[in-house]
Amino acid sequence: MSIRVLIADDHAIVRSGLSMLINAQSDMEVIDTAADGKEAVEKALQYRPDVVLMDLSMPPGENGLSATGRLKEAAPEIDILILTMHDDEEYLFRVLQAGASGYILKSAPDMDLLTAIRTVKSGAAYLHPSATKSLIQEFLQRVQKGEEIDNYNVLTEREQEILALIAKGYSNKEIAEQLVVSVKTIETHKTKIMEKLHLKTRPELVRYALKKGLLDFD
Incomplete structure (x- = not known):
């Protein structure tokens, strides 16, 4: 059974390019696209995709962070993979707290994106290598300070x-x-x-x- 993907991005050319890439895979299909967070939540609740590929910044509509939190509350079984330009640990922690299953940069190779989609669909988390490094550094800093690790x-x-x-x-x-x-x-x-x-x-x-x-x- 194909992995059913919903793409949310404010740029039509990005939605088109991602759709072509994903639909070219034998185990994936794009069921619809959305131009902002509000539309993404509405379509996700309507079509119930396996994975939502969510852009973090979608001006002037609802952003991906807000949409992720709302969608995870309404449909926690839907996995959300954040696609963003921001290689910043502040964004990383915020999207994970909102309930996203993964985080990948727009500059990442196509194969990394496809791997990320398959990974979150399998129930695991996917983090871009630089994001993983940030998480580990944060964890080690808290341990060194004697802080209790609490999720x-x-x-x-x-x-x-x-x-x-x-x-x-x-x-x-x-x-x-x-x-x-x-x-x-x-x-x-x-x-x-x-x-x-x-x-x-x-x-x-x-x-x-x-x-x-x-x-x-x-």
Whole structure:
């Protein structure tokens, strides 16, 4: 089965070029394109692609960072690969926190982009080599400072909200009703939360939430 890709970029020539590249692959197909973040979210929710290739900057419309956060809350099962000109760790951390599965530069070779699409579709994260170096340096600096490594800030706002509700004892069905989403969506969020926090059981989630001060029942 082909990897179904939605391309979001404000330049028509870029959308056309990327479409030609991706459609030339035997295991991929472009199902549609979008010119800004708002259109990308709308079409992603309509067509449910496997991967959204999201440009980070799309003036004057909604940017890729904002769209990524909104789309991951609405459809966490859709993987988002950020395509950008910015080789800057500030952008890297912001897109990962928003829920993106990968980050690749527009200057990267075509084969790297295709590899990135296949990687995020497989469930793994893809980071451009320079981005990986930034992450490692940041990690080592925090270790050297004696800081505890905590992935809580990598969770989206919706994932943080669901984590607190799970820890308070609400079932997936109850959380789904409270947030007006499907049970399947909650289950997908829960899986992502446990992956990001490197936790395996519900009791571990509860202990983590207690440590983070998330069990305020007021």
